[in-house]
């Protein structure tokens with residue numbers, strides 16, 4: 001459900017996943033003229049749905065395989081987007097993995113630590129680096145906002161889908177918690193280095209989202225739905241479209257002043273404990 005209008009070109013990385021799929025569909029509905037759907041495993045279903053929902057008559061969509069841990073693979077993905085569409089206006093990094101097993105700190109496997117950080121932290125670094133380079137070489141854009149007149153929106157917007165685990169620790173997930181805290185560093189470091197070129201980099205930090213990753217968490221921790229029912233005022237996981245809407249806002253002309261920011265989607269969980 002698109003609440004803001006976009007008319008540029010997007011890359012959605014992790015587009016086959018629960019959140020990435022919804023970001024692609026939402027951006028298509030919002031009017032983008034092109035999307036590159038990138039993932040380790042591509043999905044014909046996501047590409048078809050994205051085309052079906054696109055509101056821009058000139059819409060084009062392309063799928064490509066990318067491994068975000070691999071420099072050449074990431075650079076090739078960005079090259080493909082620029083060759084196909086001429087520029088990149090929005091990039092949403094919606095890929096990621098959880099830990100192999102939930103174990104206390106002292107039992108954490110160094111191999112799993114490296115694996116999770118390679119995808120969840122180095123991945124956003126490599127994609128932001130490559131997309132940032134492409135954005136630096138393109139002209140800034142001005143959009144027509146109707147009654148509000150024309151507005152400069154800069155060279156582009158990058159959104160990292162991080163996690164509430166970037167802000168607080170959760171037990172038994174050292175690699176995941178560390179990887180997501182580090183995404184805050186990637187986001188802020190990119191925002192400060194790119195800001196003079198009018199390229200914005202922000203992150204969204206949701207708690208549990210109803211996706212395959214959450215289903216897997218429920219399988220490992222069967223009391224999860226009951227816990228959510230107790231601690232969350234909405235008594236359910238966040239829906240992927242609610243995360244996609246936050247990404248859409250951060251890429252929209254309405255967010256040109258938002259940079260290096262963390263948009264927390266936590267139903268108030270992290271504000272403080274409920275008493276009584």
Ligand SMILES: NC(=O)c1ccc[n+]([C@@H]2O[C@H](COP(=O)([O-])OP(=O)(O)OC[C@H]3O[C@@H](n4cnc5c(N)ncnc54)[C@H](O)[C@@H]3O)[C@@H](O)[C@H]2O)c1
Nearest residue numbers: 014016017018019040067068094095096163208209211213
């Ligand atoms: N689902 C949740 O409860 C939740 C909560 C907070 C944050 N997040 C974060 O949201 C993001 C998306 O998660 P999701 O719930 O949609 O998960 P998901 O498992 O549905 O999708 C993740 C996607 O990432 C892709 N991916 C994994 N490794 C990759 C690689 N090396 N290169 C390219 N793509 C790769 C997978 O193929 C998959 O399509 C993740 O960063 C996750 O940490 C999820």
